[in-house]
Amino acid sequence: MSTDIEKFKAGSPMSDTLRMDRMPHIWCPGCGIGSEVNSFAEAVKRSGIDPKKLVVVSGIGCTGRVAGYVNFDSMHTTHGRAIPVATGIKLANPELTVVVFSGEGDLAGIGGNHLIHAARRNMDLVVICNNNFTYGMTGGQVTPTTPGTATASTTPYGNYEYPFSLPFLMDAAGATYIARWTSMHSRNVTQSIEEALLRKGFSFIEIISPCPTLYLRRNRLGDGVDQLQNYQDNSILKHGADTRETGIDFQGKIVIGKFVEKNKPTYLEASDKCSIKLVGDDYQLYGKTIPEREAEEKAEKAKIAVRRAAVQAEAEAQAEGEIQAEYVPNQLSVPVAAVKEALARAAKKAPAKAAVAPKSAKKATVKTKAKPVKKTVAKATAKVVKKAAATVKAKPAKKAVTKAIAKAPARKATSKAPAKKVAAKLPVKKVAAKAVKKAAPKAAVKAKITAKAAPKKAGKPNKTRK
Secondary structure, rough: HHHHHHHHHHHOOOOOOOHHHOOOOOOOOOOHHHHHHHHHHHHHHHHHHHHHHEEEEEOOOHHHHHHHHHHEEEOOOOOOOOHHHHHHHHHOOOOOEEEEEHHHHHHHHHHHHHHHHHHHHOOOOOOEEEEOOOOOOOOOOOOOOOOOHHHHHHOOOOOOOOOOHHHHHHHHHOOOOOEEEEEEOOHHHHHHHHHHHOOOOOOEEEOOOHHHHHHHHOOOEEEEEEEEEEHHHHHOOOOOOHHOOOOOOOOOOEEEEEEEEEEOOHHHHHHHHHHHHHOOOEEEOOOEHHHHHHHHHHHHHHHHHHHHHHHHHHHHHHHHHHHOOOOOOHHHOOHHHHHHHHHEEEEEEHHHHHHHHHHHHHHHHHHOOOOHHHHHHHHHHHHHHHHHOOOOOOOOOOOOOHHHHHHHHHHHHOOOOOHHHHHOOOOOOHHHHHHHHHHHHHHHHHHHHHOHHHHHHHHHHHHHHH
């Protein structure tokens, strides 16, 4: 059994980003933190940032255990102190990408003071807040975001406090990137985290997530799947929405999307600008001038672009491989017996079709063979004679025949190749003369027959003309 688990851990697509030796994790079935961590790991991979320059900081609580499962440099801090620790890491080494991953109780409750001031300073941090409306690890107490009337261990008759709208709070504090999703919108979560990792400034991403053990059970809202269905039914996508309208009521509508994205100098950039005024162009931060740091940033961006392109190419190759694998016979869902029966029926029908094919081919060849010029001329003359006899004033036979012959080779030459060759070799006058000589006896006989019937037939056209 242990060997199977080791194979599973080694073959997991997340083995490079998660510490598989610490699996399985402690989160409850139906909890949304697992999908959030999966989205975070995928975003890190897609962003192209150097994993060796990434640091994850978390506080206390269920979400605070994320720092122990990711395969990056990480720090599990004390309750409410994740942001000040992350701020110190960023100031000590500005080349690092620092991510804070914690819950709403840790960030907006005991750590609320640090949260609003980090946003006010526009500290270059990425803050991912798992909001499950409860203190899941310590007994299910009311948090700063618990909706009104919701039941908690400290409010058994319903919550009567006014909750925070975290996007509104961060917008008022000065955050430059604000987004909200639910744990059901995993692709959107991945995209937002990827965008936040590649930009400067204070980025805040709120993820509404179910806590099936305490919040859902105590409020009789079903399990995690039921809550995901609720997220799907009640989520309203509004990019750029006014953050004052992002409040959440108990089991009410949830406004999701990317609300704020703007640029302004970060804390370090503002500090550099002030120091240059005092010291001049000789100002250095950690032994590097501003032009030197800018050159290093450009080089790092170029490396990130190369890594991102490689990840995208790998994803496209995997997608093509999956599409081709769908057509492999072994992976077909059709039963083998049904396939054999279909092949047998096709084999029975094939000889009959093959027998019919030669007949149709013969017909096609007969049609494609060009008729002799003599026959075509004879037919043309016969038609002309009939028309001349039907009319009162019949045209001379020679003129009619020459006109018909002049038209007949042209029509046949457009579709019949042999007729083209004959018409090309003999002039039209010679062909007409020969045809008239051969057709004259027959035409004379037909003219006599038609002459006898001419009075009867000729009367009808005169009546119609009158």
